[in-house]
Amino acid sequence: MGPQELTYLVQGLGWTLILTAIGFIGGIIFGMIVALMRVSSRAWLRYPAIAWIGLFQGTPLLMQLFVAYFGLPLMGFDVPAWAAVAFALNAHASAFLGEIWRGAIQSVPKGQTEAANALGLHARSRMFDVILPQAFKLSLPATVGFLVQLLKGTSLAAIVGFVELARAGVIVSNQIYKPLIVFGVVGVMYFAICWPLSLYGRYLERRMSAGVSK
Structure with a gap:
């Protein structure tokens, strides 16, 4: 595998990162x-979610x-x-992150809401100034973990013909007939991105656990 094939894989990696960023x-x-x-306490908002x-x-x-x-x-959108x-x-991503953050919001101690009510804060201020900042910290480890899952999930875009890293690996493999080498390189590229993110997620999880134990 020469520089031309490696450059093509790097271009595919770039599209993988772009897709991950867009999705995230x-x-x-x-x-x-x-x-x-x-x-929400309103059923017409809660049930569609x-x-x-x-x-x-x-x-x-x-x-x-x-x-x-x-x-x-088929619906008339030419995309x-x-x-x-x-x-x-x-x-x-919105479904998974929405559920992650729902759990984080409901994990914030009820005393925080009661204290906000006692201070006379209205619902918007109570949610955005009191609840969400705490929920954001609680949700960070799971959010980073989902980011890793999403990055790997972009490889499925190859099924519809989009040339990201996995699809670029298939194309290069079909050209040089060395699938083990090509997909070994592809695997290393995925690992080089996903492993540091996984370590960061574990670090956040340990930090949150230490904070709770204190």
Whole structure:
């Protein structure tokens, strides 16, 4: 495998990182909306969030990619492959992050809410100034863990023809007929990104556990 093939794999890695960033940022935005709907006392907000989480947690990401790639054109949306993949990743990430943050919000001691009520804070200020900052810290380890899962999940985009790292590995392997070497390099690239993130997630988890024990 020469410099040309390695450069092609690096370009695929770049698209993997771009897809991960798009899915994660979109997941953060829509996941926060889902989480707030999920903990709402209003049933007309809570039940759609429950259905959204159940739908995207209860179906494979691969199926969601197929539906986005083939379903959006049938609905009249002419979207390129990367946009369909981004849509599916955003929806997938919003469901998982929404549930992670829902758990974090509900893990904040009720005394915090009672204290905010005693101070006369209205619901918006109570949520955004008191509850969410604490919930954010509690959710960090699980959020980082999901980021690793999402990064690896982008490899499924190869199924719909999008050329990210996994698909680039298939193309290079078919050209030089050395799959063991090619996918060994691909695996090292994934490992070089995912392992530091996993270590960081474990560090955050230990730090949170130490803080709780104190």
